[in-house]
Amino acid sequence: MTSVDAARPAALSWRIPVLGIGLAALLLCVVLSLALGARSVPVPAVVEALLGQGQGRDAMVVTGMRWPRTVVGLVVGAVLGLAGAVVQGVTRNPLAAPTTLGINAGAGFAVVIAIFTLGLTQPVQYLGFAFAGAAAAAAFALALGRRSGDLDPVRLVLGGTVLQLVLISWTSSILLFSERTLDEARFWLAGSISERGFDILVPMLPTIVVGTLLALMLAPALNALALGDEAATALGLPVARIRFVGMVAVVLLAGSAVAVAGPIFFIGLAAPHLVRLVLGGDHRLLLPGVLIAGPLLLLGADILGRLIAPPSEVEVGIITSFLGAPLLVILARRRATR
Known part of the structure; x- marks a missing residue:
């Protein structure tokens, strides 16, 4: 056994308990999500409601309103974090996020167009339009990012950023023109998991599952990409294909998240950085x-x-x-000083 092989179990020995601590913190957060709000519910009442033993208004609040909302929050948060980690790995850009591919802006523009032209009024009606808009924007960003048949990470980020700005301006123009559209769309455009239930989450589960599997399978390849394209190619990896599959995973994940909860920023940027601080790259x-x-x-x-x-x-x-803007400034300054 080489010294490197011997070092791997030692390195994992303290990282696995850290994951356990993270899971415990997440479980606590789930309990707080079920208990806290405009009407606070005691933790014993929360447990009784989840076990089907609770009665009355507290049980109705927990099982009928907060449990679906919490599950949606768990799924959307996990999906955004995973999409952010993959897009940063594929582009080798620590400031990259699903938003830099125009995914949020594409979904928002498609939803606003649908509300303006079709008079939609319910979030469940936005799902198809939001996902299609996110996918179309990402596909256009990928086309802008290609150079000589290969995907250029720098061109991809720049092209996605410009596309996002253009789509945001078009969306704002429509909202200024139509007050009815603004009234219908502003709640969704703010990004929310309130009043989101299983009726909205379940239709997006197939794309979420496929995107998650693709992302997790790419983990070794992303490690190789971190060494640089030449090193990855020398190891026999098809760099262009890896980037394409990674982008497909990001579109499936981030597009599904935006369709369910609307544009939620900075989770995809912050989560990978926080994990790297603790677990490494x-x-x-x-x-x-x-x-x-x-x-x-x-x-x-x-x-x-x-x-x-x-x-x-x-x-x-x-x-x-509000919380992510200072983080972005800090990350940008750290990147600039290296």
Whole structure:
């Protein structure tokens, strides 16, 4: 056994308990999500409601309103965190996120167009339009990012950023033109898991499952890409194909998340960085780690949004944007000083 092989179990020996601590923190966050809000529910009553033994209004609040909302938060947070880790690995850009591919802006533009032209009024009606808009925007960003038949990470990020700005301006123009569309779309555009239930989540599960499997299978390849394209090619890896599959996974994951909850920013950027600080850059640990960190961040922001202005709520997308902006500045400054 070589010294490297011997070092791997030692390195994993402390990282696995860290994942366990993360799971415990996520479980606590789930309990708080079920218990806290405009109407606080004691933890014993939460447990009774989940076991089917509770009765009365507390049980109805837990099982009928907060449990679906919490499950949606878990799935959307995990999906956004995973999409962020993959897009950062594929582009080798620590500031990349699903938003840099225009996914959020594409989904928002498609939903606003659908509301404006078809008069849609329910979030469940937005699903197909949101996912299609996200996929179309990402496909266009990928086309802009190709050079000589290969995917150029720098061109991809720049092209996606420009596309996002264009789509946001078009969306704003429509909202200024139509007050009815603004009234219908502004709640969805804020990004929220409030009033999101299984009727919205279940239709997107096939794309979420496929995207998750693709992302997790790419972990060893993403480690090789981190060494550079030449090193990955020398190892016999098809770099262009890996990037394409990674982008497909990102579109499936982020497009599904946006379709379910609307545009929620910074989870895909922050979760991978937080996990790297603790577990390092090995994608075999990073990708499982973001499946914990993503929902932990999202549910934490959702709980904060319920508590800061009772009995009203601040949408989770607003909270993540408010907290994520300073993080983006810090990351950009750290990157610039290297």
